[in-house]
Structure formats: structure tokens, C-alpha cells
Amino acid sequence: xxxxxxxxxxxxLTIPFPTADSSECPLDTPSIYLNSELSLxxxxxxxxEEARDPGNPLLERVKFLAIxxxxxxxxxxxxxxxxxxxxxxxxxxxxxxxxxxSAQLESIRAEAISLIEETYATYQNALVPxxxxxxxxxxxxxxxxxxxxxxxxxxxxxxxxPVLTPLAFDRGRPFPHISNLSLNLAxxxxxxxxxxxxxxxxxxxxIRQLVPVPQDANQEPSRDVFVWIxxxxxxxxxxxxxxxxxxEAHPFHVTRDAEVAIKEIETDDLLATIEEAVWQRRFRDxxxxxxxxxxxxxxxxxxxxxxxxxxxGVYRVDGPLNLGRLRQxxxxxxxxxxxxxxxxxxxxxxxxxxxxxxAAIQHEDVLLHHPxxxxxxxxxFLQRAARDPACWPSR
Numbered sequence: 008x009x010x011x012x013x014x015x016x017x018x019x020l021t022i023p024f025p026t027a028d029s030s031e032c033p034l035d036t037p038s039i040y041l042n043s044e045l046s047l048x049x050x051x052x053x054x055x056e057e058a059r060d061p062g063n064p065l066l067e068r069v070k071f072l073a074i075x076x077x078x079x080x081x082x083x084x085x086x087x088x089x090x091x092x093x094x095x096x097x098x099x100x101x102x103x104x105x106x107x108x109s110a111q112l113e114s115i116r117a118e119a120i121s122l123i124e125e126t127y128a129t130y131q132n133a134l135v136p137x138x139x140x141x142x143x144x145x146x147x148x149x150x151x152x153x154x155x156x157x158x159x160x161x162x163x164x165x166x167x168x169p170v171l172t173p174l175a176f177d178r179g180r181p182f183p184h185i186s187n188l189s190l191n192l193a194x195x196x197x198x199x200x201x202x203x204x205x206x207x208x209x210x211x212x213x214i215r216q217l218v219p220v221p222q223d224a225n226q227e228p229s230r231d232v233f234v235w236i237x238x239x240x241x242x243x244x245x246x247x248x249x250x251x252x253x254x255e256a257h258p259f260h261v262t263r264d265a266e267v268a269i270k271e272i273e274t275d276d277l278l279a280t281i282e283e284a285v286w287q288r289r290f291r292d293x294x295x296x297x298x299x300x301x302x303x304x305x306x307x308x309x310x311x312x313x314x315x316x317x318x319x320g321v322y323r324v325d326g327p328l329n330l331g332r333l334r335q336x337x338x339x340x341x342x343x344x345x346x347x348x349x350x351x352x353x354x355x356x357x358x359x360x361x362x363x364x365x366a367a368i369q370h371e372d373v374l375l376h377h378p379x380x381x382x383x384x385x386x387x388f389l390q391r392a393a394r395d396p397a398c399w400p401s402r
Contacts, residue, residue: 037105044086044102044111048118051078055122059129065137066344069333072134075126076331079119080188080262083295087115088264091294116319127326130333141344142230143336148238151220156242158221159234163243167214167236173247176205182313183207185293187263190329192237193306195255196248203254205309208247210237210258216332231339235327257302259310260328264291293320300325351381364391 032039057063058071093100093108101107106114135145148156173194174183185191190210197203217233237258244253293314298307300323311321337345354375356367364387367373375384 037101037103040104042102042104042106042111042114044090044115045118047082047086048115048122051075051082051122052125054078055126055129058126059133064344064346065134065141066337066339066341067346069134069138070337072126072130073331073334073337076329076333079123080329080331083262084187084265087112088292088294090115091264091292112319120322123322123324126330127324130330131326138336141341143339143341143344144230144232145217146220146232146234148234148242151232151234155220155222155232159218159239160243162218162221163239163246167211167240168243168246170211170213171208171240171247173206173208176207176309176313185261185314187261187265187291188329190237190258190260192240192244193255193257193259193302193310194244194248194253195306196251197254198251204251205306206248208240208244210240215335217335233336235332237327255303255306257299257306258328259299259302260297261293261314262295262297264294292316296321297328298323299328349378351378353381353384357384364388 054071054075058068058075060068063071090108090112094112099107102111138145148159151159174180176182185207186209189212192208192210194206194208195203196206214236216236218236218239220232220234222230222232241256244256293316296310296314296316298310298321302323307321311318354373356371356373357364364384373384375382
């Protein structure tokens, strides 16, 4: 039964509060509060649960895992960066739950490590096998057939090689700038004299991160096979360093501080200030370094020293870095692995072909609930009102 609006408006909302004496539990007691940063990380577990839920279509689960990866990037860029700024500024203000900034960072690291481990376990043990069972295979370069590798190598020459720029680091050349959220390869090369040198190769983000493996005529139909772009680059890395031996090569992913306070009242041009703040994100402090679990300590030391990041900001993972790139798979034409498209409806009063739009809303109010109701009536309303202001109903 519908309740009249005026009854809802005049109704009193009764919320039961504890009747115990407030002196028994003062409102400034830290134990009664939750830490906002840890609460946000625990919310990310709810996103992970959607990726784990077998009741969701498979590609929707992949999408949730990609969303989780992007959310964690944002968490470190803003929340963790804010805590690090407090420590650098000597701020010792306790959070509402009684934690100092350094204590919050320790708790965040423990929670983040656990969440990242569970995320990669979900990817490796659940999603990858189920994708393969659904004829979508994410393969390693070494497991491909010789003909497939040959076609991928040709793709490397045509599309990837032209946009790669290796940058060396030694006494005569400064450490290259590593931009925010970029995926890179840390490479150690050995010259004929046996001397080792460090180089960085940035993985281009303008190219598909999951490279489709070209199929031959004998390949079974309706099968999608992909290889991560960094695997293709690693397999052809010797072409970037002719005459040198590749001693080590491992991917790493950098997250920088993006917490920028903009005081609107004190700025003359807010847009210019925001543009400058966004540009400066590329050069701010590194707050997280994501590396492959197999990266050796000497190579990691080169990165942490030059990126000026403590060991507490290093996270090792066993799998491809930046799972947000999995979002590419959601573009596959596999409606059987996705949610059914939702088609918003328009109210019946506005659907009649012969009815006048303004006559309909003059006859009765029409409530649109987006996104369940179509936004098209709003567009038509504005278009007609702009064309003919005289059609506005008089009240």
C-alpha cells in the first residue's frame, strides 16, 4: 500500500540509542570507532567477493577484479600518500580510533598484503582456469606453438618495437623518470667485457595489454588466446640491446602520490591550478612499488634507492602486475559470459505516439527514476523547450 507523501514528511524517525550511562563509554573512546583507511580496504574485499562469486557471469567477475586493482591504485595514491605526508610533516595527530600515522601504515600494509595475495589467488586459481574452460586462454609466451610465437614476433616488430625507448642508467646518465601508474621492465644487460648495466624499458599503455595470438586455419574455432604484452617484449628484449647479453629482466609498477590539496578560495584560476596539480602527479613521491616475486634483491635495491621508497612500500606479487588491464577482456563479444544488457524504460504516459509531451506532464506529474527509467524523456523535454518556449505549460 502506498503511503501519502505528507505522512512520510511529517513522520518521526525513531532511532534506538544505548540507554547506558554515557560515562561508561565516553564518545572520545578510540575503541568504539573504526579506522577509515582500514574500513576502505575492507570494503575492497566486498569487490573481491564479487569477483569470487560464481553466481556472477565470468567476464563480470573479471571486471570486478580489474576494478579492485584500480581501486587499490587510487587508495595508495590518495589515502596512503596522505598518511606519508603527515609523517614527513611531523604530524602526530591520532586518528579517531587512536592510531598514529605510522601505526596506520603498518596496519594498512598487513591488510593490503593479505588482500593482494587473495586477489592473485582468485586470478590464478579461479578466473584463469574458468576462462580457459570458456575458450578464453591467457597463455605464457613459452607455452605457445612455434608458429604462434613467430606471428607474435612479427607483431612485435610492426606494432611494439617502434614505440619502445630503452633508457640506460649509469654514472654518466641519471636514473630515468618513472611516471605514475606506469608498467616498466627493469633490465640488467652484460657487455662483452662482463660489466653489467641497468636499463629501463617502459611498457607502452597505448597498445592492447593482452595481445591476441594470431590463429592459423587449423586452430579450433571460437577460441581466444592472449599473451600479456610484457611477455612479448621480454621474449624479444635482445633486439633492443644488440651485442649485449640480457642478464635479468623483471616488470615493476609504480604508484605515486596524487594527494593534492587545492584551496579554491586562494587561487585565481581554479582550472589552471587543477591542471598543474594533475601534471605534478607524474613527479611526486613514490608511495608503492609493485614488483614480480622473482625480482632479485640487487635489482630491487637499485629501484628502491633511486625511487627513494622504503622497503615497507614494496609489494611482491606472483603474477602479472596491474590486473586492472584485465578490463580489456570485457570487450569480447561473449554475451554468454556477461550480464544481460539492461534497457531502461520510459513511463507509459510519455510513450503514447499521439500524446503531446507537455500535455502529458500538465495532466499529471511524471517521476523518472534513473537509471531504471530512460533519460531520453529529459533530453526531449529540453530539446522541445529550447525549440519552442511557448509550449511550456501555464500553471
